[in-house]
Amino acid sequence: MMQFWNEERSxxxxxxxxxxxxxxxxxxxxxxxxxxxxxxxxxSLLLLAGLLTIARHKTVQIVFxxxxxxxxxxxxxxxxxxxxxxxxxxASLSLLSVLALTVVVLAQVNRKGTVTGHxxxxxxxxxxxxxxxxACAYVLIDTLIPGAFQMxxxxxxxxxxxxxxxxxxxxxxxxxxxxGDITAVHPVARSVVMIEALLGQLYPAILIARLVTLEMExxxxxx
Numbered sequence: 001m002m003q004f005w006n007e008e009r010s011x012x013x014x015x016x017x018x019x020x021x022x023x024x025x026x027x028x029x030x031x032x033x034x035x036x037x038x039x040x041x042x043x044s045l046l047l048l049a050g051l052l053t054i055a056r057h058k059t060v061q062i063v064f065x066x067x068x069x070x071x072x073x074x075x076x077x078x079x080x081x082x083x084x085x086x087x088x089x090x091a092s093l094s095l096l097s098v099l100a101l102t103v104v105v106l107a108q109v110n111r112k113g114t115v116t117g118h119x120x121x122x123x124x125x126x127x128x129x130x131x132x133x134x135a136c137a138y139v140l141i142d143t144l145i146p147g148a149f150q151m152x153x154x155x156x157x158x159x160x161x162x163x164x165x166x167x168x169x170x171x172x173x174x175x176x177x178x179x180g181d182i183t184a185v186h187p188v189a190r191s192v193v194m195i196e197a198l199l200g201q202l203y204p205a206i207l208i209a210r211l212v213t214l215e216m217e218x219x220x221x222x223x
Contacts, residue, residue, distance in 0.1 A: 011108060011122030017046055018128045022167060039160075040079050044072050047097050064100070071097045078159075087159055091140035098136055102129040109207075115215040123207050127174075130203065134196045135170035139163055141189050148186035174200035 025039040047068045071093040078086040109122045141148050142162070151165055169182040173196045184190045 008108070008116055008118035008122070011105065011118045011125060014046070014105065015121045015125040015128075017042060018125055018132070021046060022128060022132065022171075040076060043075060043094075046101065047072060067093075067100075068097060084159070088140060088143045091136055091143055095133060095136035095140060098129060098133045102126060102133060105129060110210055110214075112214060112217070114218050115211050119211070123211065126207075127203055130196070130199055131170045131174045132167070134174065134192065135163070135167040137192050138166040138170060138189070141186070141192065142166070145186050145188065148184065148189040149182060150185055151182040170196065173197055176200055 021039065021042040025042060074086060074090050074093055077083070078090040105122055105126045109119050109126060138149065139162070149166075149169075151169075165182060172179055172182075173193055176197055184193045
């Protein structure tokens with residue numbers, strides 16, 4: 001198992017898990033608790049995938065195991081008890097975990113060597129993880145600063161529905177579409193939105209340049 005997650009093909013698996021979580025489970029989470037629990041399972045799988053791709057140093061592994069373990073426990077307790085008190089802790093720990101996973105994925109994508117299809121799919125996964133990270137940040141901001149975002153009343157029915165709305169808002173912001181149905185009104189929220197919009201523009205350009213450079217270096221070394 002560890003050997004698989006240290007290989008490049010794990011990036012493709014991670015992308016599939018992300019796609020299922022973000023584009024299949026999130027849109028139907030309004031249907032009921034069972035879907036929310038299924039989404040929770042996939043969220044846990046995403047964090048475990050990140051755990052299995054970390055550095056091989058045992059100390060780092062132990063720290064990450066403990067951190068991800070606490071994150072998963074808090075996430076499931078929040079779903080099981082529907083506790084608003086745990087919402088900020090869940091959002092904070094989820095944000096840090098997804099950011100750590102993003103760093104791990106981008107490190108694998110940008111390491112020296114031949115640019116394979118798995119790396120390209122890993123780059124796409126990194127882009128989606130940026131959107132997921134910002135969605136977690138928006139949930140945290142909304143929890144700590146009520147009214148930081150203006151959104152339709154149908155998106156405020158429950159914490160799960162709200163989380164789905166913020167993921168939608170994050171992807172819309174990352175791709176700079178800006179439909180305007182959800183807007184940031186608090187300065188902190190606006191700052192995060194501006195950062196995400198900039199990342200959404202800079203990420204593809206910088207990453208494509210990096211992958212092209214890696215491929216050229218590989219071909220040069222072969223020649």
